[in-house]
Amino acid sequence: MTVETKKETYLNYINGSWVGSSTGEVKPSINPANKDEVVGYLQMSTKEEVDKAVSVAKQAQKTWKRLSGSERGSYLHKAANVLESKLEEVAKCMTLEMGKTLPEAKGETARGVAILRYYAGEGMRKVGDVIPSTDSKALMFTSRVPLGVVGVVTPWNFPVAIPIWKMAPALIYGNTVVIKPAQETAVTCAKVIQCFEEAGIPPGVVNMVTGSGSVIGQALTDNPDVNGITFTGSNEVGKSIGQGALARGAKYQLEMGGKNPVIVAADADIELAVESTISGAFRSTGQKCTATSRVIVERAIYETFKEKLVEKTREITIGDGLQEGIWMGPCANEDQLKTVLSYIEIGKKEGATLLAGGNRLKGEEYENGFFVEPTIFENVTSEMTIAQEEIFGPVIALIQVNNLEEALQIANDVQFGLSASIFTSNIQSMLSFIEDMEAGLVRINSESAGVELQAPFGGMKQSSSHSREQGEAAKDFFTSIKTVFVK
Ligand SMILES: NC(=O)C1=CN([C@@H]2O[C@H](COP(=O)(O)OP(=O)(O)OC[C@H]3O[C@@H](n4cnc5c(N)ncnc54)[C@H](O)[C@@H]3O)[C@@H](O)[C@H]2O)C=CC1
Numbered sequence: 001m002t003v004e005t006k007k008e009t010y011l012n013y014i015n016g017s018w019v020g021s022s023t024g025e026v027k028p029s030i031n032p033a034n035k036d037e038v039v040g041y042l043q044m045s046t047k048e049e050v051d052k053a054v055s056v057a058k059q060a061q062k063t064w065k066r067l068s069g070s071e072r073g074s075y076l077h078k079a080a081n082v083l084e085s086k087l088e089e090v091a092k093c094m095t096l097e098m099g100k101t102l103p104e105a106k107g108e109t110a111r112g113v114a115i116l117r118y119y120a121g122e123g124m125r126k127v128g129d130v131i132p133s134t135d136s137k138a139l140m141f142t143s144r145v146p147l148g149v150v151g152v153v154t155p156w157n158f159p160v161a162i163p164i165w166k167m168a169p170a171l172i173y174g175n176t177v178v179i180k181p182a183q184e185t186a187v188t189c190a191k192v193i194q195c196f197e198e199a200g201i202p203p204g205v206v207n208m209v210t211g212s213g214s215v216i217g218q219a220l221t222d223n224p225d226v227n228g229i230t231f232t233g234s235n236e237v238g239k240s241i242g243q244g245a246l247a248r249g250a251k252y253q254l255e256m257g258g259k260n261p262v263i264v265a266a267d268a269d270i271e272l273a274v275e276s277t278i279s280g281a282f283r284s285t286g287q288k289c290t291a292t293s294r295v296i297v298e299r300a301i302y303e304t305f306k307e308k309l310v311e312k313t314r315e316i317t318i319g320d321g322l323q324e325g326i327w328m329g330p331c332a333n334e335d336q337l338k339t340v341l342s343y344i345e346i347g348k349k350e351g352a353t354l355l356a357g358g359n360r361l362k363g364e365e366y367e368n369g370f371f372v373e374p375t376i377f378e379n380v381t382s383e384m385t386i387a388q389e390e391i392f393g394p395v396i397a398l399i400q401v402n403n404l405e406e407a408l409q410i411a412n413d414v415q416f417g418l419s420a421s422i423f424t425s426n427i428q429s430m431l432s433f434i435e436d437m438e439a440g441l442v443r444i445n446s447e448s449a450g451v452e453l454q455a456p457f458g459g460m461k462q463s464s465s466h467s468r469e470q471g472e473a474a475k476d477f478f479t480s481i482k483t484v485f486v487k
């Protein structure tokens with residue numbers, strides 16, 4: 001397939017205008033399937049440019065919050081329609097920038113459209129309750145008010161869905177936004193911002209500033225006029241943003257890592273468990289915070305499950321995600337590839353047995369990209385590094401157990417608690433899992449990845465700041481409750 005690539009320079013979007021950074025410095029966003037291909041150039045901006053964006057967002061919020069919910073919703077509806085009309089273009093750009101396959105990128109872009117429509121509808125839904133007062137002559141009720149300016153710091157693994165699932169609820173509840181996308185996928189983000197522009201969103205309501213995380217993300221964290229900050233990414237950066245926000249009394253929301261287990265019980269539908277493990281672990285090259293990374297299997301079916309898993313894994317086609325017939329693309333960037341390869345080495349050194357994969361792909365079609373084989377280890381024990389740390393790549397650790405009690409104990413034996421699955425046909429096993437699994441998202445007979453936009457999403461333990469995103473839960477972060485007493 002030939003793909004038209006425009007090596008455009010993309011600007012910051014501040015106060016309704018596309019503007020270059022005063023630094024004059026740009027950095028390329030490159031295609032991880034072919035590192036010689038530049039997708040576009042992005043501004044390396046300054047703290048002052050963030051401060052400018054925050055200041056116009058603060059000004060614009062005064063008018064934006066006065067619009068009715070349905071008026072704000074109509075802008076989101078229009079942005080959804082524009083994004084839908086550009087679905088192919090945006091999805092191709094996503095594949096070019098971070099490598100996920102085109103069908104996955106199209107699915108994600110369609111999800112972005114659906115999220116915008118969902119939150120457009122929120123503008124027409126209730127924002128409070130009437131609560132009986134102990135004073136019979138009084139009316140008491142709650143209402144919700146926006147936070148003000150929201151800083152949005154996003155990763156590269158869902159370049160459309162994550163920015164939209166943070167910006168759309170922020171906007172519908174009357175906040176204005178300054179987004180700092182991951183540099184790897186900032187061209188895709190610029191295309192999303194163009195959709196808001198074409199929808200006629202008033203100047204200053206949505207702003208985008210690109211550049212390095214330590215400059216732009218930090219400036220958003222520190223700016224006293226940023227009233228709330230929402231982040232998805234690594235634990236290290238998330239915690240530093242949370243501490244910065246807490247220190248100055250701003251609200252924050254962090255979605256971070258996972259080390260998500262799948263338990264396969266002796267009474268499981270093995271074919272389903274194999275298919276779902278492969279999809280959960282290897283789709284998007286394992287670069288989802290909800291990806292399956294530990295597979296805990298009851299001894300009675302271990303060998304059968306393992307054989308089928310390895311056989312199906314060997315069928316996976318790897319390559320440029322724009323090509324038809326490719327099931328798994330490259331790692332999103334070179335650092336990510338290095339991280340994955342280093343964890344594979346650690347796994348081998350610590351005594352795990354490599355069953356499949358384990359190598360960077362070689363040969364002409366792969367040499368310019370960040371391709372790694374889908375990898376399966378067995379003889380993994382819970383204390384090994386590959387069973388404890390987030391790898392964020394296509395690597396599975398197989399752990400054999402004697403019973404479900406042991407499986408659950410191992411499943412919970414990590415610092416993370418984002419998502420978890422069990423494959424079983426026994427209702428009691430399902431109920432114990434729902435009750436005892438320490439994860440924000442528990443899934444029965446279904447893969448660990450997969451988030452529905454209308455349902456709360458977030459983790460326990462070190463996976464999040466204990467807040468939830470998406471669905472109605474977003475209201476809790478992007479608004480403050482006011483309790484009103486009228487007499
Ligand atoms: N939970 C998730 O969905 C994701 C988790 N990760 C994890 O993080 C690891 C590293 O990936 P990275 O891209 O380096 O993630 P990261 O956490 O460094 O980047 C996420 C976002 O934070 C920004 N950022 C970086 N440093 C910052 C700072 N000091 N202050 C404010 N913002 C800052 C980045 O520019 C980006 O927009 C991955 O291997 C994976 O384990 C990465 C992406 C998404």
Ligand SMILES: O=C(O)CCC(=O)C(=O)O
Binds near residue numbers: 232451
């Ligand atoms: O599984 C999904 O669809 C969402 C995963 C996610 O939020 C993430 O990887 O950051």
